[in-house]
Amino acid sequence: MASKKSSKAVAAMKEDANSSDFVSQGNVNAILAAIGSQGDELKKLIEDKMTALSGRLDALDATLVNLQSEQAGVKQKIVEIEGALNGTDSRLGEVEKVCDDLRAENKSLWAKLNDLEGRSHRLNLKFVGIMEGEERGRPSVFISDLITELFGRDNFPKPVKIDRAHRALLPKPSEGQRPRTIIARIHNDRDKDLILRLSREKFPLEYKGKRIYIFPDYIPEVAARRRAFSSVTKVLREAGLKWSLRFPAKLMLHHNGREFSFESPEEAKKFVGNLSNDSA
Known part of the structure; x- marks a missing residue:
């Protein structure tokens, strides 16, 4: 009796084992089938991506x-x-x-x-302050007679020769306005220089009770160059030194029997400064 029961138990165990092996093999095949299906899908996805990327x-x-x-x-x-x-x-x-x-x-x-x-202007002189109409249509003769009247026959024994003279080219002023300047060209350079020197020495000048002025008629460029020497000539004048300013702007200085010339105001200032230091 015991022997029969044991044989049945062994047979049952074998049957259970065979059934378990069958289930496990089925699961494996299902898994492999799923993996294969997913592999195909992944492959298709990769191919699509590669196509898009390409x-x-x-x-x-x-x-x-x-x-x-x-x-x-x-x-x-x-x-x-x-x-x-x-x-x-x-x-x-x-x-x-x-x-x-x-x-x-x-x-x-x-x-x-x-x-x-x-x-062309170096022989010109400007006469400022002479009332309109005084020249009476003969400005050259008027200026020649005026020079003699102002400075005397001792300085000008003969009438000064005037090449030409005219009023400044401006509209005639109204009554009470400033008269136009008379510009006169002096024939002789020495007469011109003498007139300018005497006008400074006899300043102020008057004609018929009116004060008049005499200036050289330099163009603006020449006037500016000559004006640049004004500070130097002031020192020379105060020191009593002999000097002259030649045309267009050349300072001539006489000192200790020698003559010096300067075309630059800076050089002249430096030279005069050295003279002042030597004197001190």
């Missing part, structure tokens, strides 16, 4: 080709612009050289023009 890469390649083409065009334009700029620089250099030459020539011409104009 398309994007193709578009990027096309864009790069376009960019390279445009860049080549830009480089060509830059080369052309550089060439044009080099040509422009060369032409500009030539223009600048021409401008420099013209500037130097213009400066030289202006200097000559000022010199000619200044020399």
Whole structure:
């Protein structure tokens, strides 16, 4: 009896084992089938992604080709612009050289023009303060007689020769307004210098009860150059030194039997300063 029961138990155990092996093998096959299905889907997904990526890469390649083409065009334009700029620089250099030459020539011409104009005025004198109509239509004769009247026949035994004389080219003033200046060209340079010296010595001058003034008729450029020596000539005048200011603006100084000339106010100031230090 016991032997039969044991045999049945062993047979049951074997049956259970066989059933368990069957279930496990089925699960494995199901898992493998699922993995295979998912692998196909993953493969399809990867292929789709690769196709999309390939398309994007193709578009990027096309864009790069376009960019390279445009860049080549830009480089060509830059080369052309550089060439044009080099040509422009060369032409500009030539223009600048021409401008420099013209500037130097213009400066030289202006200097000559000022010199000619200044020399044409150097014998002119301006008579300021003479009432309108006093010359009675004969300004040259009037100025000659006026000079004799102002400074006497001792200084001018003969009438001073006047080349020409006229009122300043301005509208005739109304009654009570300042009269126009009379500009007279003195024929002799010595007479002109003497008139100016006497006008300073006999200042103030009067004609028919009215104060009048006599000035040289320098152009503005010459007047400015001569005026630059004013501080030096003031010191020389106060020191009692003999000096003269020649045309157009050249200071002549006589000291200890020697004659010195200065065309620069700075040089003259330095020289006069040294004289003052030596005297001290």
